[in-house]
Amino acid sequence: ATPTAVMVGMGxxxxxxxxxxxxxxxxxxxxxxxxxxxxxxxxxxGQPQVRSVQGFGVSPESVLQWAASVxxxxxxxxxxxxxxxxxxxxxxxxxxxxxxATIGQGVEAHVAGVGRIRVGVPGxxxxxxxxxxxxxxxxxxxxxxxxxxQCIGLIAVADPLRATSVEAVRRLxxxxxxxxxxxxxxxxxxxxxxxxxxxxxxxxxxxxxxKAAEVARLKAEGxxxxxxxxxxxxxxxxALADVSFAMGTGAxxxxxxxxxxxxxxxxxxxxxxxxxxxxxxTKIR
Ligand code: ADP
Ligand code: MG
Numbered sequence: 207a208t209p210t211a212v213m214v215g216m217g218x219x220x221x222x223x224x225x226x227x228x229x230x231x232x233x234x235x236x237x238x239x240x241x242x243x244x245x246x247x248x249x250x251x252g253q254p255q256v257r258s259v260q261g262f263g264v265s266p267e268s269v270l271q272w273a274a275s276v277x278x279x280x281x282x283x284x285x286x287x288x289x290x291x292x293x294x295x296x297x298x299x300x301x302x303x304x305x306x307a308t309i310g311q312g313v314e315a316h317v318a319g320v321g322r323i324r325v326g327v328p329g330x331x332x333x334x335x336x337x338x339x340x341x342x343x344x345x346x347x348x349x350x351x352x353x354x355x356q357c358i359g360l361i362a363v364a365d366p367l368r369a370t371s372v373e374a375v376r377r378l379x380x381x382x383x384x385x386x387x388x389x390x391x392x393x394x395x396x397x398x399x400x401x402x403x404x405x406x407x408x409x410x411x412x413x414x415x416x417k418a419a420e421v422a423r424l425k426a427e428g429x430x431x432x433x434x435x436x437x438x439x440x441x442x443x444x445a446l447a448d449v450s451f452a453m454g455t456g457a458x459x460x461x462x463x464x465x466x467x468x469x470x471x472x473x474x475x476x477x478x479x480x481x482x483x484x485x486x487x488t489k490i491r
Pocket of ligand 1: 246285311326
């Protein structure tokens with residue numbers, strides 16, 4: 207590998223908004239054979255919108271206000287969706303105490319005068335009501351809201367596929383890369399997003415440490431593994447991958463640790479990064 211060719215490759219990348227941390231990052235990207243993708247914010251737009259709010263024994267407004275009060279402490283894209291919807295309905299967050307975030311599951315806190323409120327994966331936030339399945343059938347992400355362990359409401363959220371993800375996956379597969387989607391979200395929504403994107407290998411309800419375990423498994427199979435993710439929940443898998451990709455729009459922790467940063471949140475740029483790296487390696491052999 208001549209350092210000059212690699213420097214030229216890195217420069218070409220930088221001009222297109224593809225930032226390689228160092229020469230090793232480019233070399234690994236050029237040899238990559240499997241790519242693990244997070245769903246939310248990587249394949250999807252990552253700007254989820256609240257579609258409906260339901261209350262069980264309490265008003266939808268209360269459900270939304272209490273959920274927003276807790277989510278005010280979270281940086282998750284779903285938290286931003288809940289806060290935006292509360293703002294639209296002119297509901298102000300209430301004071302909370304003892305906030306705890308459980309990565310890949312949800313958040314909880316004590317809301318003044320209300321009780322212990324949990325917002326997150328149905329099941330984790332309290333026994334899931336039957337209404338959840340109808341939302342899953344629509345391909346929506348569902349946040350359950352529980353008060354003192356009892357489910358008091360549901361917030362259904364839509365996060366559409368990024369328009370360019372289909373083209374990107376097609377190009378990656380054409381390049382012989384095994385594409386795998388891993389998400390903490392539910393299976394029905396994951397299935398729909400994977401099908402829309404043209405991804406045949408996927409897993410749902412995957413916890414952060416399980417994302418990392420899948421990267422390890424692919425490496426053990428002999429793959430050179432890339433991982434693209436945008437969240438704190440992706441950090442263990444990103445750290446274990448041979449080459450990690452971060453979207454310039456993601457969580458700061460993901461960007462700081464990434465081998466390759468894509469300035470534009472567009473997976474076509476990831477396909478470009480691999481093609482450019484391969485071309486660079488071919489030149490120097
Ligand atoms: P992904 O792998 O798709 O990026 P995450 O691992 O970040 O998803 O989250 C998995 C699931 O955990 C989400 O679909 C959501 O149900 C729940 N969750 C995570 N963080 C939050 C939060 N701040 N508020 C509500 N639910 C959350
Ligand atoms: Mg994510």
